[in-house]
Amino acid sequence: NSRTVFLLSQLEKINLDSVLGASDNARYVTSKILHLVQSQEKTRKEMTSKGSPGIEVILSTLEVKSFNFCSYGLIAVLHVIIMKCGGRRASVIVTKGGTQILLQLLLSASKDSPPNEELMVLLHTLLAKIGPKDKKIGMKARINGALNISLNLVKQNLNNLRLVLPCLQVLRVYSTNSVNAVSLGKNGVVELLFKIIGPFSKKNTSLMKVALDTLAALLKSKTNARRAVDRGYVQVLLTIYVDWHGHDSRHRYMLIRKGVLQCIKSITNIKLGRKAFIDANGMKILYNTSQDCLAVRTLDPLVNTSSLIMRKCFPKNRLPLPTIKSAFHFQLPVIPASGPVAQLYNLPPDVDDVVDESDDNDDAETESEIETENDDDKDQHFKNDDIETDINKLKPRQELGRSIEELKMYEQFFPELSENFQEWDLVSKEPKPFAPDANLSGPIVVPTASEE
Numbered sequence: 001n002s003r004t005v006f007l008l009s010q011l012e013k014i015n016l017d018s019v020l021g022a023s024d025n026a027r028y029v030t031s032k033i034l035h036l037v038q039s040q041e042k043t044r045k046e047m048t049s050k051g052s053p054g055i056e057v058i059l060s061t062l063e064v065k066s067f068n069f070c071s072y073g074l075i076a077v078l079h080v081i082i083m084k085c086g087g088r089r090a091s092v093i094v095t096k097g098g099t100q101i102l103l104q105l106l107l108s109a110s111k112d113s114p115p116n117e118e119l120m121v122l123l124h125t126l127l128a129k130i131g132p133k134d135k136k137i138g139m140k141a142r143i144n145g146a147l148n149i150s151l152n153l154v155k156q157n158l159n160n161l162r163l164v165l166p167c168l169q170v171l172r173v174y175s176t177n178s179v180n181a182v183s184l185g186k187n188g189v190v191e192l193l194f195k196i197i198g199p200f201s202k203k204n205t206s207l208m209k210v211a212l213d214t215l216a217a218l219l220k221s222k223t224n225a226r227r228a229v230d231r232g233y234v235q236v237l238l239t240i241y242v243d244w245h246g247h248d249s250r251h252r253y254m255l256i257r258k259g260v261l262q263c264i265k266s267i268t269n270i271k272l273g274r275k276a277f278i279d280a281n282g283m284k285i286l287y288n289t290s291q292d293c294l295a296v297r298t299l300d301p302l303v304n305t306s307s308l309i310m311r312k313c314f315p316k317n318r319l320p321l322p323t324i325k326s327a328f329h330f331q332l333p334v335i336p337a338s339g340p341v342a343q344l345y346n347l348p349p350d351v352d353d354v355v356d357e358s359d360d361n362d363d364a365e366t367e368s369e370i371e372t373e374n375d376d377d378k379d380q381h382f383k384n385d386d387i388e389t390d391i392n393k394l395k396p397r398q399e400l401g402r403s404i405e406e407l408k409m410y411e412q413f414f415p416e417l418s419e420n421f422q423e424w425d426l427v428s429k430e431p432k433p434f435a436p437d438a439n440l441s442g443p444i445v446v447p448t449a450s451e452e
Contacts, residue, residue: 004046004054007033012057015064026061030073037080048081048089055081055092062101071105075122082129090130099134102127103144110149117163120153124166131173138177147180151189158195161207168196168210175217185224190215194233197260199240200247205256212259219266225273234276237264238285245289251296261305265312274313286310 007029014026036043047054058074078098081089093099106123109115131137141147150167157163171189174180196211218224228234241260244253264282267273277283286306293299336342 002046004033004036004043007036008054008057011061012053015057015061026070027073030070030077034073034077034080037077041084044081044084047077048092055089055098056096059093059096059098059101062105072116072119072122075102075105075119075126078126079122082126091133093126093130094134099127099130099137099140100144102130103141103146106149107144107146110146110152115153117160121163121166124150124163124170128166128169128173131170138174138180141174142177142180142183147174147183148187150174151184151187151192155192161204164196165207165210168207168214172210172214172217175214178221181218181221182223185218185221185227190218190224190228190233191231193218194236197240199243205253209256209259212256212263216259216262216266219263220269222270225267225270228267229270229272229276234264234267234273234282235280237267238277238280238282242285242289245292251299254299254302258301258305261302261309265305265309268309268312277309277313283310283313 011026011029011033014029037047046052055078058077062071062074078093082093102123106120106127109119109123127137134140150170154164154167154171171184175184193211193215197208197215201208219228237260241257241264244257244260248254248257264277268277286309290303290306293302
């Protein structure tokens, strides 16, 4: 009976109708719905209430290609619903197939020259909001060919903060997929992000934070981490961290400083990154900055992350340690004159004598990640052949410590264990055979007091 329900029914009727004047009617209905959603909280609640067909009707209208003229208004309606009603409606849009529809709209809108900036901002904002609710958004974006659209927009609009920020938020969602991270890295996204992040500046701190989060997600890929090390970005990250540490005296930008540390942490996951970190004097830098942060309790996340990086990059040695690194000296009783042990003792103090083979099989990284992604789509039940299922075989075998012949000498002390049970006859005072069936066949009679 409400006006919102009436407008939604009109919009649903237009979807099924192919009349010549349907375009003008659809534009009018869309503008009315947008006005009500923007101005009235009651309408927003009615659109998002349980059982309401509002979101489903809007998505089905967006899916109809003949009504592209009203796409902007309907996308604006979804944007208002998401921003005003919170993220609880994002999962509803995902379950109704909204991710696929928005990606197709993004692909079609990118073909315009130049693309509509306002429409791109709305689409990227919606995708950034519903992306965390859709676990397969990265794969959907790659299949639809929408993976590089956001990257190209950032390349072409570096000075347009209003457009770059939602594009980076979408790239951050895409980068959680390892295959997407490798693909974006090949297209120069790592170099692009280092153009955005920089030394301390109070301008565009929100953009800096999102760029660091996106970069940290991309650097989890070993291919991108090696690319960053080859271009000397480890030293750049340490310089940026020291600059923000020195200027942020009131600790207002702790999240940005933590974002830089997360990038360093991702790079040091590979052996080449750990070596570059040590060569750039990263141990001393993080140790000194951590000492400055110990007095402030709110900076504990920075200290913890710095400690993890330093522990990961510190040279590893086997015990015993005959050097000054160890607080204890475990001297072997006999040290051969030659051999691996003697070579170990003759190594200099700063040599990492533990062989690190973590990066030896990284050439097939992308292929293995693609196979892993494909395997996640299927429910696989693996049978472990090493697990014994026969109960009889699982029972432990009881073996006697002595032979039966040796144990017969104790038979007289335990007559109840022998097969020939006997009972003493009180009348004849002689042992008689024990017959359990005879004694237990009749009813049990309890003697009275007189009989006793």
